[in-house]
Amino acid sequence: MTTPNKPAPVTPVLTKRWLSPTSWSIKTYEQLEGYTALRKALKGTPEQLVQLVKDSGLRGRGGAGFPAGIKWSFMPPNEDKPHYLVINADEGEPGTCKDIPLMMADPHSLIEGCIIASYAMRSHHCFIYVRGEALHCIRRLNAAIREAHAAGYLGENILDSGFDLEITVHAGAGAYICGEETALLDSLEGRRGQPRLKPPFPAAAGLYAAPTTVNNVETIASVPFIVNGGADWFRTMGTEKSPGPKIYSISGHVSKPGQYEAPLGTTLRELLELAGGMKDGIPLKFWTPGGSSTPMFTTEHLDVPLDFEGAAAAGSMLGTTAVMVFNETVSVPWAVMKWTQFYEHESCGKCTPCREGTYWLAGILERMVEGRGTEADIDTLLDICDNVLGRSFCALGDGAVSPITSGIKYFRDEFLALCEQNRGAYVGAHS
Amino acid sequence: MGDTDVTGVAPVPAEHLVTDVAEDLSVFDADIVEKAGQIIARYPQSRSALLPMLHLVQSVEGRVSQAGIQFCARQLSLTPAEVSAVATFYTMYKRKTCGEHLVSVCTNTLCAVLGGDDIYRTLGEHLGEDGKRLGHNETAGEPGAPGSITLEHAECLAACDLGPVIQVNYEYFDNQTPESAVALVDALRKGERPAPTRGAPLRDFRTAELELAGFWPEDEESYRSTVDGPSAAVETLRGAALAEANSWTAPPMPNAPLPAEEPRAGSSMSGGEKK
Numbered sequence: 001m002t003t004p005n006k007p008a009p010v011t012p013v014l015t016k017r018w019l020s021p022t023s024w025s026i027k028t029y030e031q032l033e034g035y036t037a038l039r040k041a042l043k044g045t046p047e048q049l050v051q052l053v054k055d056s057g058l059r060g061r062g063g064a065g066f067p068a069g070i071k072w073s074f075m076p077p078n079e080d081k082p083h084y085l086v087i088n089a090d091e092g093e094p095g096t097c098k099d100i101p102l103m104m105a106d107p108h109s110l111i112e113g114c115i116i117a118s119y120a121m122r123s124h125h126c127f128i129y130v131r132g133e134a135l136h137c138i139r140r141l142n143a144a145i146r147e148a149h150a151a152g153y154l155g156e157n158i159l160d161s162g163f164d165l166e167i168t169v170h171a172g173a174g175a176y177i178c179g180e181e182t183a184l185l186d187s188l189e190g191r192r193g194q195p196r197l198k199p200p201f202p203a204a205a206g207l208y209a210a211p212t213t214v215n216n217v218e219t220i221a222s223v224p225f226i227v228n229g230g231a232d233w234f235r236t237m238g239t240e241k242s243p244g245p246k247i248y249s250i251s252g253h254v255s256k257p258g259q260y261e262a263p264l265g266t267t268l269r270e271l272l273e274l275a276g277g278m279k280d281g282i283p284l285k286f287w288t289p290g291g292s293s294t295p296m297f298t299t300e301h302l303d304v305p306l307d308f309e310g311a312a313a314a315g316s317m318l319g320t321t322a323v324m325v326f327n328e329t330v331s332v333p334w335a336v337m338k339w340t341q342f343y344e345h346e347s348c349g350k351c352t353p354c355r356e357g358t359y360w361l362a363g364i365l366e367r368m369v370e371g372r373g374t375e376a377d378i379d380t381l382l383d384i385c386d387n388v389l390g391r392s393f394c395a396l397g398d399g400a401v402s403p404i405t406s407g408i409k410y411f412r413d414e415f416l417a418l419c420e421q422n423r424g425a426y427v428g429a430h431s
Numbered sequence: 432m433g434d435t436d437v438t439g440v441a442p443v444p445a446e447h448l449v450t451d452v453a454e455d456l457s458v459f460d461a462d463i464v465e466k467a468g469q470i471i472a473r474y475p476q477s478r479s480a481l482l483p484m485l486h487l488v489q490s491v492e493g494r495v496s497q498a499g500i501q502f503c504a505r506q507l508s509l510t511p512a513e514v515s516a517v518a519t520f521y522t523m524y525k526r527k528t529c530g531e532h533l534v535s536v537c538t539n540t541l542c543a544v545l546g547g548d549d550i551y552r553t554l555g556e557h558l559g560e561d562g563k564r565l566g567h568n569e570t571a572g573e574p575g576a577p578g579s580i581t582l583e584h585a586e587c588l589a590a591c592d593l594g595p596v597i598q599v600n601y602e603y604f605d606n607q608t609p610e611s612a613v614a615l616v617d618a619l620r621k622g623e624r625p626a627p628t629r630g631a632p633l634r635d636f637r638t639a640e641l642e643l644a645g646f647w648p649e650d651e652e653s654y655r656s657t658v659d660g661p662s663a664a665v666e667t668l669r670g671a672a673l674a675e676a677n678s679w680t681a682p683p684m685p686n687a688p689l690p691a692e693e694p695r696a697g698s699s700m701s702g703g704e705k706k
Contacts, residue, residue: 008679015671016681022659044689051690082475094539094587104629104662125475132486132523132643133535133588135601136630136662142647143658168473171643173482174522176586190481190507192520208476230687237681245681247670251591252541258592258669274673292540324541324591338540342586348520 007237007263009274011245013225014218015261018105024140026147029108035153037224041116042161049120053223055231057243061098062088062179062216063290063319064395065242065308071213074203075121081210083123086188086202087114089130089137089217090172090179093291093399094342095322098247099217101259103130103137106221107144111167113220115153116227118165121213125166129184132172141169176346180394181214183348194350195394218247238264242307242318252287252325253279265305268297271323282327286410290319292339293399295406316406332411333418336403337365343400354397357388361404373419378408454498456505458491466646467506473645477507481517483644485524490641493528493575522586523643530570530579532619533636535598536612539587546608547595551584553609554616558582571620578620581636592666593628600639602630605664629664631657 017023017032026034041049054069075083087110091099103110114126130138145167148154156164170188177183178193185207187193206212222244226234235243242264248271251257255276262271268287278284286296289306295316297304304314311318326335344358361384364377385401392398408415459467466487470480481503488499500514507514518524536551537543555564558571558580565571565582572579590596593605597612604615605628618625624633648654674680 007682008674008677010670010674010677010679011681012671012674012679013681018663018668018671019675024658024662040689045692047692048689051692055690091589092587095541095591096587097589097591097593100589101662101664101667105667131589133585133598133601135639135642136603136660139631139642139647139658139660140662142645143654169645170479171483171486171645172521173485173524175520187482188479189476190478190517192517225684227689228686229684231690233682233684233687249592251594252544256666256669257594258666260670260673262670274670322591326544330544335540335544338538338543342539345586 009266009270010260010262011237012261013237013245014102014106014109014221014247015259017109018101023105024107024144026108026144026151029106033228034108035112035151037227038112038115038153039159041119041227042159042163046120046122049116049227052226052231053120056226056234057231057241058219058222058226058234059242059308060216061218061222061246061320063093063293063317065318068215068219071203071215072117072121074201075211075213076203079122082125082208083121084207084210084212085114085118085121085123085126086181086185086207086212086214087126087128087217087220088179088181088184088214089128089134090184091131091134091217092176092179093293093320093322094339095249095251095288095291095324096320097249097251097322098259098320100131100134100137102217102221102247103134104140107137107140108148109221109224110141110217111144111148112153113223114167115148115158115165116223117213117215117220119161119163123213124164125168127188127207128167128169129178129188130169130171132174135171138169138171145169175348176342177348177394177396180396183394184214185212192348194348197393239305239307239309241309246321248306248321248323250275250323250325253282253284253327253330254325255279265307265310267303267305268323269302271306272302272325278325278327282329284325285328285330286326286332286335286407288319288322288324289316291322291399292324292342293317293395293402294319295402296410298410316402331369332407332414333365334369336407337362337369339403340365340400343396347396347400351393351397353388354392354394354400357384357392357397358400360384361388361400365404368415368418371418371421373415374422375416375419377419378412378415382408452497454496454501456498456502458498459488459502463487463491464506466644467502470644471506478509481507481509481514482521485514485518485521486640487644487646489524489529490637490644493637494525525568525581527568527570528574529636530572530574530581531577531635532579532599533581533583533601533639534616534619535583535585535588535601537586537588537590537594537596538584541591542587542594542596545594550595550597550607550609550612551582554582554612557613558616578622580616580619593664599627599633600636601643602627602633602639602660604628605666627660629660629662631660
């Protein structure tokens, strides 16, 4: 079915254990090569592991796509201060639903990845910051940590290597902004989750002002496989600059929504085929490649390779590969309004462009959807977006304008149609 | 120039500006004090214990009260203002006492398209009284009493492939309809505990908050029953099942050696495991 050079359409790596009974237990995990990568890693040096992850080309799976090995290499080689590894498990970007199933189905893969990554970065305390609403994940992670302790994979002198590590699971309390890595660190320190000015970057001054690396769940869960299979194996999937498999979360108006782990660079056309096509045959209208903060795509973009470069070249971003699919029945201005209300609610309030911008953007969109908008509102929206994009403290503001600017770019007529009945009033006001 | 004397210029006497009422903290008994200490012990710096401690406070009172704020402040040597600032920032900390159950309906765009808005509206009407719809963060029944339900609309609950989703006490009820949601809250009001699609057997909001603070059932059997609660939704497993049905796999993994350290640019050094 597949040639040696081209991987299969679905390449289960992270998801391959999910079908096994009680896949979350250490027994199942160990039967399926679990903790073999840890044994191998502990025989090498931290430098070798950083080199391996660099060679693999693994890029951050939390949205930004920063090369993980490079991020790790920013950690200082000395241990003048404690080093921390912090896992960002605050999954909340609208459409994103990959880390929660991963932590439920295979928590040990994350724990094993945490131990290897902590060893590579000379950290002896790792925190997993899990979204509070993901209670079942928190439960499974805690159980996995207990099991790993009992098996000697955590605690002091792990597998007689002389390496010590504790992992603490920390429940968040309902704030999207805590998915931003510096806001997450403030939250983990017991403060309001508001982003910090960078530099200093977390590797210089992160948690408790000590060297810290923040990585996404899927990134770290990929590490044991890279340790076992090697960088060249990892690169047999995906593209030159975006190697590896990736969990594409397909939701919305498709026949079979779900989690499909495929090589990076898979297109929506291919994903739709896997997901059984559009639900009830109603045609596609718009979709997001990686969550609501990534500018929307349309039917024009069915063949865009969904890797970091491909999505960017087509005017969007890969984000979290949260593919939300909407059919022709959905109003774009309404969808954009709903997303904007989300950003308004989740704006942390620290910086003016985002706090005020999202407030006014939501208000204007609500007015338009209620049929009280005018053509001038479209210009006002774009003008506000222009004052939020790139002028906010963190990426929340940038994400907030994505649905609006892309929605108007591709579906301006739909925004205009909402204003049609007010056209007379608008013209009259200027005559 | 010194700081402005805000009490000196205030239009009301200073004693009216600062309400330093010492709350009765007796509701937080020795067991809770002990648990607060255990939370603090998890962290290199005590202030990190604040978020879990606020969850602990909610497990006692079903909300974060002024007493709860003062309790956390005392445990962590913070001011009540510092604790308040944090407690009011996060959506999951409730200022009004929550019902026995917290029902959260995702109304973010994707769930809303699939029916989440209808579900939220229907539940509001169904749980309301005297023709008045139950609003966001409002409770049907005497808050905390058996069968009482607090309703809220939630932001994306990260279960988009299973939308529209509802959570009860943060356990997932997937693929809902207005009808199934009404049946769910009716069962809750009757004191039943319907099984979540994904999650532990249903308990109540306060128990969920205790778990969020990091405290789990002590006897092994109850503990395992919560951990082993279902998670394998059809949607979650779809990609893996499709691959299995078609014999699709990732390329086989060789047992590759770890790379040599820091190859110099331009060198042709390839592998070689360190001894």
